[in-house]
Amino acid sequence: MNRQSIVIDREYGSGGREVARILSEKLGIDYYDGNLLTLAGREYGIDLATLQDYDEKGVGSVLHDLAIMGSYGSGGSVNEEPYQVFSALSRLVQQLVAKGPCIFLGRCTAQILATEARVPFVHAFVYASNMEDRIERARKVDGVENGRIEAYIKRRDNQRRNYNKFYTDKAWGEPKNYDLMLNTSTLGYEGAAEAIIGILNAREKKG
Numbered sequence: 001m002n003r004q005s006i007v008i009d010r011e012y013g014s015g016g017r018e019v020a021r022i023l024s025e026k027l028g029i030d031y032y033d034g035n036l037l038t039l040a041g042r043e044y045g046i047d048l049a050t051l052q053d054y055d056e057k058g059v060g061s062v063l064h065d066l067a068i069m070g071s072y073g074s075g076g077s078v079n080e081e082p083y084q085v086f087s088a089l090s091r092l093v094q095q096l097v098a099k100g101p102c103i104f105l106g107r108c109t110a111q112i113l114a115t116e117a118r119v120p121f122v123h124a125f126v127y128a129s130n131m132e133d134r135i136e137r138a139r140k141v142d143g144v145e146n147g148r149i150e151a152y153i154k155r156r157d158n159q160r161r162n163y164n165k166f167y168t169d170k171a172w173g174e175p176k177n178y179d180l181m182l183n184t185s186t187l188g189y190e191g192a193a194e195a196i197i198g199i200l201n202a203r204e205k206k207g
Helices: 016-027 035-044 048-053 062-068 081-099 109-117 131-142 149-167 184-206
Strands: 005-010 103-105 121-127 180-183
Touching: 005 016, 005 109, 005 149, 016 103, 016 184, 035 048, 035 081, 048 081, 081 109, 103 109, 109 121, 121 184, 131 149, 180 184
Parallel strands: 005 103, 005 121, 121 180
Antiparallel strands: none
């Protein structure tokens, strides 16, 4: 029986969410993406809009950086909201893994599992070397319009990179920070999921 959680960081359009869904079905454990925000809002009484403001899409923007430095609309004081939001997410993640293994997508959950929850987990980075694969997924899943898809993909990647930089000292997408680097352009979603299951099984046998 798997006793390890899984964290998937991912390039936008690489299919990381699909890999998590496949893993969830194969392993019989829940996965958390945007629903983590909904659960945190419900658990700690935080407005969902506030949670979304400081999610992967918001942290790292110019406006956000100015607010953090106290130079925009705060009278020189530091904006505590992003830290409060992340604290709520951290507490929720710890509650979830205390009940059993989970699958998490992004949101610096690897940092939480390693430093706060202190539970075993596999950390994978999912990417796609073929830009056309990413473009097709952005078009199909999120309905991004032709002509602006590549710029949109780049912006979403930068948002995730900045979010990670804001809350951790680990470089997003840097191979040395992960157990696995998985290219869905060559492995496919099923293949990427199977690779993660493979390392789970290997660790279970070793342990």
